[in-house]
Each structure stands twice: as C-alpha cells, then as structure tokens.
Amino acid sequence: MLIVHCPVCGAEGDETDFHAAGEAHIRRPATLDPEHISDEQQRDYLFMRRNPKGLHFERWRCDRGCGKWFHAARDTATMEFKAFYLATELPPRELMEQATGEWVTFFKDKLKAAKTK
Amino acid sequence: MTSKPYRLGESFGHAIDRSRRVNFSFDGKQMPGYAGDTLASAVMANGQRVFGRSFKYHRPRGVVGLGSEEMNALVGVGEGSRHEPNLRATQVELHDGLVAVSQNRWPSLSFDIGSINNTLSRFFPGGFYYKTFMWPQKFWMSVYEPFIRRAAGLGKAPDGCDPDTYEHIHAHCDVLVVGGGVAGLAAAEAAAASGARVIICDENPQFGGWADIADGTIDGVAQSEWAQAKVQRLSEAENVHVLSRTTCVGHWQHNSLILFERVADHDPALLARGTPRHRLWKVRARQVILATGSIERPIAFANNDRPGIMLAGAARAFLTRYGVAPGSSGLVFTNNDDAYQTALALKQAGIQVRVVDSRSHVDSQLPTTARKAGIEIMAGSAIAAVESSFGGLDVTGVKVAPYRKGSGRVITETRIECDFIAMSGGFNPALHIWCHTGGKIRFDEALQSFRPDTHHDRIAAVGAANGTLALGGALNEAYAVGEAAGKAALPKSKAARPKVPKALQEVQQALESLWFSPATGKYNEGNKHFIDFQNDVTAADLELAQREGYESVEHTKRYTTFGMATDQGKTSNLNGLGVLAEATGKTIPQIGITTFRPPYTPFSFGSVAGPMTRQLFLPIRRTPIYEWHKSQAAQFEPIGQWRRAYTYPKPAEEKQASIAREILAVRNSVGLLDASTLGKIEIKGPDAAALLDRVYSNMFSTLKIGRCRYGLMMNELGFLIDDGVTVRLGEDHFLMHTTSGGADRVSAWLEEWLQTEWTDYKVFVTPVTEQWAQFAIAGPKARDVLRRLDPDFELSNEAFPHLSMKEGHLGRYPVRVFRISFSGELSYEVAVPANLGRGLWDEILTAGQDFGITVYGTEALHVLRAEKGYIVIGDETDGTVTPVDVGLDGLVSKKKSDFIGKRSLEQSFLKRTDRKQLVGLLTEDPSEVLPDGAYAVQEVKDKPPMEMIGQVTSSYFSPTLQRSIAMALIQSGRARMGETLSFPLDGKVVKAKIVDQVFYDKEGAQLNG
C-alpha cells in the first residue's frame, strides 16, 4: 500500500485515495503539430514506454482530495517515492540527473536548458 | 496410551482457573478442562497425545509447539456453518461446549487407512508424482488425480453461509509495536513516554510472551510479574492502544500493516450477541518496532515426529502455564542451554528426566544447576532412534549414541526408556514481517540463524526478533529503540525517558549447530528425519532433490514442498537449509533462504471482506424515481452501478409483451422514461468551445446558443468511447450529456486534458449528473402532455424546434426542457432538480393519463432507437470501432486541424476499406430474430472452421414493423448493400439481407412533427 502526497493541496493518503495514470512527460504530438505526425511518432506517443526498473516518473491524480493532477518520482523496485511535483513541472534537478535508462536521453536537453538559464 | 492423570497439582498452571471447569468434545469424546486452557493443553491433560494425521504419509502426530508455529495439531472447530478447519490446537482457547475434530484420517484417529502410505512411503519420495501417473493418459483425470485430490486437503470447509460478521478499522499511530513480550512492552513504554501514539499488539490472549517460562528477574521481580505490571500500565495510558489476540499478518510499503484481531472466537456468547468475529486493522505507522520473538527449532533425528516429541519451550509452557505434564518420564534433547530450564521444571514437577546434549562440554550455569538437581546429562551425544508403540502412536524409548558432527552412521548406542522427548535445536528470530517488503537479513554464527540486517522502511527489530536472546541485552535494546522511535515521531517532545530496569539472568553457553542427528543404520533407509512435519518432508527428500538437480533452494522447496505447509516453514525452513548445507558442503548463506510472504499466520477471508458483503458488497446507485419503479414491479438491469428499469410487466404479462406494449405506446401515443442516469456536465469559460472542438469529432464552436447538437467522442486510438447531446447555454457556457456509464469517466477525462495537455485553456468543468432528475416524454402526444402540465409553456415548432432547449417552469417546477429524441418520435427531455423529481414524475403521469401515457424501460428504449438505426456505445461499438465504421463519417470534422483520435484515424489499418462497417439486416424469415453476436461467414461449410466476416451488434423483433430487425458490423458492409449473408447457428443457417440501418421513418417526419 503506497502512501501518496499531493503537492497541490498537501493531502496525504492511501494509494486508493489517488489515481495512478502511468508514465509522465509524454508529449502529445498532435497538440504541437497536427499536420506532420508519422505513424511511428503516433505509436511512440500511444504505446512506447520507458518502464525502468528503478527511478521512474509518473502521473497521479489527487482523486479524493483537490482533484488535481500531479507528477511523482518513484523507485519501481523499492516503491519509495522520491518527489512529488506539479503536472506542469519537470522533476527536481538532482532526480533528472539520477534518472537511468530511457529517461537519460529524455532529460539530457532539459538539463542543458536548465544549465544555460 | 497411558491413562495416568496428566494434570499436575495446584502449584503448576498459573494460566488456568481450576474453579471454572469447562466441558468440550474432541472427536465426539466428552472431555473436561479448565478456563484458561488451550484445546491442546486440555486434550493432553486428558491423556490424549495424538491430534491428527500428517499430510502425505498419514503418520499420527501430536503437539510440537506452543502457539502459531504448531504444524501438527491441526483440528477442525465448531459445527455446520460455523465450522473452521485447520486451526492450531495450541491457539484455540477452550470454552464450554467447544466441539473439535481431528483431520485427515479415516475412519479414526488411532486407526487410519491412509497410513498405508507410510508403509509404502519409500515409493513416495519428494516429487514422486512428477515421475508417474502418466500412463495410460486418460487415467490422470479419471483415476489418479481424483485419488490425489481426495487424499490431500486436511480439513473440511464449513457448510452454508457464514452467520458471523466482520469489520475493518483504519488506525494511524506514531509507533506500532508488534509483539507483547518483555522486549515489546519495554519498547512500547519507552515510545509512549515521549507522548507518541503507540499501538502494541500480541497474537496471544495474554501479554508477556515467554516471560512466564524464562529464568531471570527484572528489577528484582520475576519476568512475568514485571510484564503484567507493564501491560496494565500501558492499557491505562491515554496515548496507547493495547491489542491482544491480534496478529500482525503483514507489512506493506510505506509502513502500512494489517493486523488481524480475533475479537470473539474465544467466547460464543459474544458471537451470539452479534459482536464482529474478526476485525481487520489497517494501520499506518510512522515507526514500526518488531518484537516478534523467536521460534524454537526442532532437531532432525530418526522418527522425530512421534507423538510425545515436542519443543522444549512448549513442554515447559504446558507444565507451568497449564499444569499439564507432557509425560511421566522424559528426555530433553538439546544443543543449547535454554532447554535445561525445561529439564529443571520437569524435575521440579517430579517427572523423571535426562538431558541429551550434542555439545561435548557443558559446564555453564544452567547445566551445572541441573546436575546439582540430580539430572543426568549425556554430553556429546544425540538421539539415534526413537522406539514407539504399535502404529507409532506413542514414544516408548530412545537409543542415544555418541555424536560427532557430520558422522554418517551410528556404532554404539544406549537404550533409554522414556515416554516423551523435549527437543531444542536453538532459536530462529521471527523475521517474517521484517522481510515482507524486502528487509535485508544476515546469517549470525552465534545463533546459527538469520537475523535482521538493514531495511529501507522506518522499521526496527528488538529482543529475540533481532537475535538478542539475553534478557539484559534485549531490555537495553528495546528501551533504546522505543525511545528513538518516539523521538522520531515527536521530535519536540520533552518527556522524561523511563529508566532502563535492571536485569539478572544466568549467562548461557553458546549453542552448537545440530542439523542432523545420525541414526541407527543408514539414515535414509527406513527411518525418517522429518524437516517439514506437516508435509512429511524428510532430510532424505531434500538431499534427493539436490542430487536430481533441483539445486536452488526455491527448487528444493517446490519439488519437495518443504516450508509450504500451513505453518509456512516456521519450524522447518532453517533446519532444511542446515541439511542442504551439510549435504552440499555449502554454507547456509550460500544455500540462501526462500522469500517470506504474508501472512505471518493464516487469517480469514471473511476479515478481508469485512462488512463489504451482501448488500454492502458494492454500492447500488438509485435514481430519484427508484422507489416508484420498484412499486411498479419493474425488472431492473445494472448499468454500471446504476439500477435502471428494464421493463414494467403488468401482472401476468410476459417480459416480451410488456416491452412491445411500451414500444407501441411511444410510437402511437406517448411514453415516459426515467433518463436521470444520463451524464450531465457544465462546461464554462472563454475556451469552452475550443475544448469541445478538441474532445468531440464534430464541430461545436459553431453551435448557436439555446441549440443542441449530437456529438461523438473518440479516444486517442480513434475508437468511439462516448456520445451524447450537448447544449449551448451561453456564449462561453455549455451543458454536455454523456452516456450513463460514461458520466464520471468523461468529466474526469475533460479535467485531465485541461490540467495536463491544454493547460492554457480557461475552462471550468463541473459534473452535475446527480443534481437533475431527467425524463423523456416521447411520442406523437408528447406535446399534449406538456401542454396539460403547463399551458403557458411555449411548445410550437417555431418557438421550440427539434434540437433546441428551453429553461423555465412547468407549473411550479423549475425545469430545463430539451427537444431531443432517441426514439425517433417527437420527444422532450425534462430536467428538474433531483429532490423535486418524484413530484414532477407524478404530475406528468397525471397529466398524461388521458393520453394513455405509458412508462417504458431501457429495453423498449433500445428497440426504439434500433428501429431508427441509432447506435448505442457498447452495443454497436466495442472499443475497436471508429465513427467511420458506424457510418458517421459526417460527424468527423474535416475542418478541424486537431481533435482527440483524429490522427489515429490515419493509421493504415484504420483507413482500410474492408473494415467491418455498420449495416442493417433483414432476415429472410421476418419472424426469425438473429441472436446477438451471431457471426456471418464468407462461405457455409459442413463443419468449422469457417471464415467469419462480421457479427450482429443489435437484434430485436420490432413490434412497430412487425418483423425482426438487426444491425451488424460486416466487412466492407456498405459495398455489399442488398447482399444476402449466412449466419450458421447451432443446427441451422439463418439468411439475412444487408439493408440500410434506418428501418423506421427515414425522413424524420415523426421527429419534427
């Protein structure tokens, strides 16, 4: 049983008070450029998942609280939550750096961008 | 079996109340006992040792343990629907009238046909069934397996429904202490001192653990005295909750734990009164302290399973707690000092006793005291054989031989008469809960066992559970950990720390591991060294598994089933590892240990279901008109959690007849439908129209204020998921209708897109489904009924055309009226605040009387819409169907650059022209109604397989058209108009012609009437 913390309203509760909705930071190609989307892009958006063993970034909803969506960083091996952050945010910098597997490529330019700022 | 009295004098048995006799029966035999007895102690006090038969060989078995670790004495308790199988006699509290039966024997406990397996046991080595029962092939199911199934399975299930109740409770605490022995109580006191909220639980009725059978004093008083005083104080504290008869069955992520409280099992009077039988505690603890103690190890010697052979601690407890003597002359077999306390206790009770100690030198304090007391100690020796009476029902003596670690066979041996054996192979910390979420453990040489190492959660172990067996050490550890836990929970607490009490206890000499005691003759020839008693797994079985290549300890476990009995290996796991280590020349850590899985001890399914059974199993949603439907003897059908009226048969009216009657009423005069379950969502904001254009496949930004439009919703895969009529209430304000099942899903979905994708949109979404009761008044006379209801309400076609909406009053009732139709008739949907719903409903019925208004149910609704060729999400669609497939291409906007699902419609497979397309079907025989889901085939063959080209999605007999009609999804159906298809059914082939799916009023004259 996971104990989840909502970064929006601060409510803490059982996983059953929240709604888990899979991998975070997936961009919907049609929102960006509806005219030029390859079948492969559409497939990646709909189905391809990073699914790491270890640090993962996912979407949750404060179902029985403020009803807001948010992000969580969780270790899928130990089930420990590492951070909760807003649905419009990227993970804390140190977590982006700790990320492994497919996430590394995803965060690379994000980290660069953060540096140049 | 000896008949001499086994109950000792008053000076023994502090747990029983000799002034309160209770009568119970075991296998039909009436027996006396005392309040405070367990079933085990009471039966033994009556001179009976055999409690049951083992799983595989059906060997007679007696009590071995003291509590939940017991693996032999499993009994069935209670009768009929209150029967409960496989209970450990050592945990069953005796009460007057208790009825217990032994298990897994036939015809009787002392004579069991199944014990033939024992005689033939050499033919049933571990895993034998994988090697045989394969020939002839059909015999497996017809002969072999039925035999195996009947032979297996221990106790019987109760018959009938469980008459008792169960419940859950959620509890949060700062510190949860699991185990109420000396260490647990100490930790709880220390934690509570800081003011922290503490819950302490123990699976036994009394707290104290082994305090009453352990030597040594705390602050000058006996351990048990100290423990009772402590638990008394804790039970009075404001910030402590004390739970006895409560087992912590498991630890889950983030320190959430499940406690299983046996509230009323011990007292039938409570059950009779309706007290919940079990209560499941869902605890979230900031800190967890495990004081779960340790479990004594049996020793693997030849025929170590005979009734009368028990663990040393258990023997001691039966003596001191219940005043029950395990026998009249005994032998203590040990590799450690602790068991000497049992020897001394027995001696004190006037029972003849010798000690056989595998260690060559024993000169520490306890052995010395024993010698002084005149107890003979045979050091450096071990039991080589156990002699027993006919059928192995009783121990009659043993053979003792010199012991040399690792020696295979025995040369010299001495015979000793005895009628019971108390054995102790050392102690295993109870690690189970520590390991449930993956706590790390390490092997401890001194203990010759595993102990807690590190854990990622906020959890600690103290006392024996942590491998700290000595009293002083345990107390220091417990107070330190308890205090730390309290501090961690309440860092600011200024409370004074309790002082650690002074412990006095004899120093014990280290144990020496004894995994296998050599036997007379070659050990695996004939006599059995049991490792897992209940499952009859012997040392030889484990060794064989190794030789056959089942090397991983998990393989050995699964191949031999050791550790898989109802005690889950509490007494067998480590002994097994020891044997495997010696057999393979590896160390125990190299062998590894099998995973600990919840629960710690078995707990009832009833407690898991709690109160969520019968009418509370899952909620039923009722519309404001529900009671009326019931009063009309409506037949209901579940739509999601809703109960909707399916049809309203009049007395003695067939279901089909009432449905037809309802349909014709709508077609010819007027009908009334309770449509309250329809989803309703208010959507408002500058970007509301833009949002609708994104989530619907068709255009909504162009919708005029006050007008309604039917919309289609796809998921991102391009498949239909919902539909409904949306109304524009204002420039930036819409009211969306969804399917009954989709209401919650769709509103949550809109929120999701707004919050996570189109975050710049300024739109508020508020679901209002339950605010409104909503009724459809449909049929040529619908307008007349409304006029009768309120003459002033403007209803002319001009003022109130099809697909428009009006807000106002019908009489005094505030309403929203939508002119929309799902039946194809002139139809108004009236929405009224839910608490006024029943009132308006009755008014409509009155107003409609003269027009013969007829209430219709969901089935009539479905037929009506099918006659019109309207789709139903979930009937015509199944999650793989696009708007194009159902012929609604017109509702897929070409203008909008993006809406949900648009891009997926471009994927090659979704663009294919040979996809299944929605068409109408007319059977050649108009009276023939195609079954739902029937498949059409390319070509009828005399037998399967046949190539299927599509299936019926809806099929009815249309009372309006006086013939059957159907809709179907058929491969390139629209190109096949006029073609006749074949539907092979059981024993016949139905032919049907492909037609347009609109069967009734194609030009929509009725609707606009």
Added chain:
Amino acid sequence: MAELQYESALKGREASGLSIRLREIAERGMIDLRGFASDRKFMNAAKEILGVDLPKQPRTSNTWGEMRAFWLSTDQWLIICPRSKMAELLTALRKRLQGIHALAVDVSDMRSVLRLEGDGAREVLLKGCSLDLLSDEYSPGTVRRMRFAEIAALLHVVEEDMFDVYVFRSYAEYAWDFICATARPEAELRLFGKQDLAAS
C-alpha cells in the same frame, strides 16, 4: 398543478439502536463555485455576495451566519446556505461574476448529507475511511473529500463529536446502510485511552 413535492434521498429513514446518532440533513442549498483563488476580482466578488471569504487554506471552511464556504480545491468551493436563499444567491452571484472567469452551479440536490453525532462517531467513520481522524488535523471546521467505504464522500467536522458526510444522492442509501452496519453497539470500540485487558 399541485404544490412542489420535495423528496430527499433518505426521506423517512430513521436509525435506532446505534452506538451513535445518525440522521439525514435535508433542505440544504448548495452552490458549486469555480474560480481562481489567485484572481482577486473573483475572490472579492464572491465575498461581496456571500458575505464570507472563500477559504484559501486547503481542507478548511469559513462560516458567517447561515452561510458556509467549504474549500474543495484550489479553484473550487462548495457554498452551503438555506434552501430558501439558494436561488436568489445564485442569481446574484452569476450577475456579479459576469466578465470574470468563474462558474457557479446549483448543486443543492446533487448530494445527500448524513449527520453522525456522539462519542465514538470518529471510530465509526474510521471503519470506512482511512483518514487520521484522531489527529488535531480534524478539528471542527475541517472539510475533506475522502473515500468512504466504496464511494466518494465529503467530510465536514461540525463539532468535536458531530460530523456531516456528504455523498452523491444516488449513493445515499448505501452510505446509510454502511453506517448502520458499522455503528452497531456490539461493534463499538474506542481507539487509544483506557482498554480492558483480555481476562485470563
């Protein structure tokens, strides 16, 4: 046409022989109000019409006379008022909120309100919800959405031992039955504090 017939979901239901008192609170007016707490224009307008500040603190409520404002989310409040006042209040709100991004909806009949009263009410609730009701967090005035038994609910701590549980109307009977089942005197218990030890 006859008078308005008002019928709440639990009309006529009475609970007797429970370890606590249980009844339905009907005839309430309720408005679901959406707007941004960060939008001063909106907050002022709401205050002006309701006479009470919309709480910004999660899980809190503000009361002024017979007017109550529950915090539901960062952009959502539930306004509680006498049913008789609801219509005019809603009209006033909508009028005053014109030109401001907001949404005010009458939801008076959308939820049923079950009131639990008496010593031990918290324990009864704990048989169906996982909140830490015994902590100071749940003092009078606290409002929180929760999962109660199998359904969504809204909890309002009215007083130390008085609680209103708001459930969607269609679930009212289920919630009622659940409380009746768990509040039987035979199942009564207290958490923490003095306990009777099992007699030996």
Added chain:
Amino acid sequence: MKTRYSVFSLARNALNYHKDWERAWRSPAPKAEYDAIIVGAGGHGLATAYYLAKNHKMTNIAVVEKGWLGGGNTGRNTTIIRSNYLQDPSIAIYELARSLYENLSQELNYNVMFSARGVVMLCQTEHELRAFKRTAHANRLAGLDCRMITAAEVKQIVPIINDSPNCRYPILGAYYQPRGGTGRHDAVAWGYARGADSMGVDIIQNCEVTGIRRNGGAVSGIETTRGFIKSKKIAVVTAGHVSTIMQMAGVRMPIESQCLQALVSEPIKPVIDCVVMANTVHGYMSQSDKGELVIGGGTDPYNNYSQRGSFPALEHTVTALVETFPIISRLRMLRMWGGIVDMTGDRSPIIGKTDVEGLFVNCGWGTGGFKAIPGSGFVFADTIANDRPHPIAEPFGMNRFAEGRFIDESVAAAVAH
C-alpha cells in the same frame, strides 16, 4: 536420452532408496558461442528451446537465466489453461497451446498434471452475457469446444456458488470451456527444461545478462555475469523484465511492468472442481490437487518490479470471491505473492522479429501467459529457426502498434487471464 520416468523406474529406485536418480538437467558452463541464445528460462523460454531442438534440430543453443529456471511468472501464476478468446489470432495461438497441453506429460515424460476440469466464465450482467454470447458464436465457428450454460448448470458444476437471485450481481449464466483447466506450473518449466537438456540444450542459471552486443544493425552476442557469449541469434523472453533487457540492444518496448498478485487458502478437502472466473467483480478461483484454493485478480495500477503487490488490490479480489463463494468466508488465507507482468497497449502478446537483425522477442503475455506456454514456444521456435514469423505469430508482430492493428481482448472480457 534420460531414463524414462515411470511407475517402474520409481519402484526400481525405491528398492535402492532412490540413490540412482540422475539429474533432471545439467548445470553446464557457458560455451564461447551458440547458434542461438534464449534469454530467460521461464516456461516460454524453455519451451522455445525445447521446440528449437526437437522441431528444428537446433541443439547448439543456450538458455540463460538470471536466477533459477521457472522462477518468474511461470512459477507464480494461477495456472489457468483456456483458449476461448474472441479474436481469431488469439484463438489460434491459445488453442494451439491448449491442445499441446493435452499430451504434454507424455511428450515430456514429466507429469505436468494438465487437468481439463473445465473453465466457467460467469456472466453477471446483461452486457457481459451479450459479450460472451458473441464470443461463443465466434468460438463455435472457429471449431472450439465451448458453450453457454445456464445459471442452473453453473450451480450444478459449482455447488458452492452464490446463486441467490437478489445478490449484487446475480449469475445469469456462464461461458464454459469443458477442455480448459489447470496444470502444475513448476512441472511445465521443469519438464521442458529436462526435455531440452536431454537434447543437448545448455540451461545456464545464475547468469545475468548485462548487455547485448551489436555490430551495426545486427546482434553479435550477450555480455553476462559469466562472461561474453557469442551468438547471431538472440531471443528475449523475459516477461516483466523485457523493457530493461531490450533496452540493452537499444530497442524500446510498448510494455509496462506491473504487479499481479495471487494467493492460496489453507488446504481443504475438495469443494470446487473447475476454474471459475468472475470478470465483472475481478476474481477467479480454482482448487489445487493439494487442496488449496487458488485465487487471483487484477493488477496493481502502477509500475512495480518488486514482486510485492499492494493490499487493496488483493482485498478487492478476496471480497469479490467471498461474495461469489460465501463458504470461503471462514477459510483462511495461507500465502500471497506477486509476479511482474508485462502489459502491452492492447493486452495481447508480442511475438517476432525486431528492427535489429538476429534479435527476436516474445513478451507481453501480461496476466495470461501460462496457458500459452507450449504454443508460444512452438511458434517462436519456428520464427527463430526460419527467421520469419510463424503464421500464427505473424499477427502479434510489434508493427501492429504503428498500423493501429490491435488485438484487443478486453472487448470480450473485463480481465483476460
């Protein structure tokens, strides 16, 4: 070839106190190179190896396993075997598997205890009834031996079922596959292992893959904790761990790894003789030959590699089954555990080649892989040997996700096991 197991060999060995049994399989050291390497010694991997050796005479192959063979989902599932699916591709592969199960004990000379005690899939809502009727029509025309049965028949087959017409979800009928049933999960893995080993296949346990070496567009071998092993054909069959392994070859998968839990009761005398699945309330139950009630339900809603599930999911399942079988209320839960299941977007498996030459994958069996083991191994072996998808495997290629050509079984049932 190994000495055959039989009642005679058992007796012969018994007289000798079982001293002469030979090993069921060797534990060889890895060779430098193999014609093919299968990663993952679960049921699917071992079956693949067995059929590669038997049907395609590829015996210079290895199966490498991080832990102990059969230790993943093969040894953790509820062993339901059925083939009454809705979509043609599913019917084809599951029925192939089911029919192979019929003779598997004899084929392997190892008793896998396949017992066709029948699978009863309850219909508890009108909608479910309609869905199963449709499946029944499809299955009949596909030639499966299945049929709809009435509530009364259900009660006959399963006397302990709650047949009260006023319970929350009354039984309206059921979809019945008489030749479905259960098997002994460990025995399936061990039997295939013993069979493959006896044909010369190296099964290398405690050998973790740490990398997949590629030269350009093709694979050249695997890095393991026991050194580099060369091979031009690598087949990944690692269920819940497929994403992490495939990533070593730079291939991304449409997979989420979640925890599926199962549990057993204490053993009791027989009370239920078939498999009952109640999809509306998400629970299913059968009884093992040992007497344990074997119970399973749905997955946790989030990714999980810990093999430890969450209590609410389990509570949901048990509650449903107490309602469906009231007598279990007083029985006790003995043991619960979790497995890491690999869930695809359409809940159907992936079998076939990848964009990397010589790299094959067989995964995505999610919650229902055990029943498919023989068929899966059979067609996957053929696919590897001939370097093109076996006709039955073809629809399950990964390309379907880009084409929108899904094989969605949730259409037929809420849960697919």
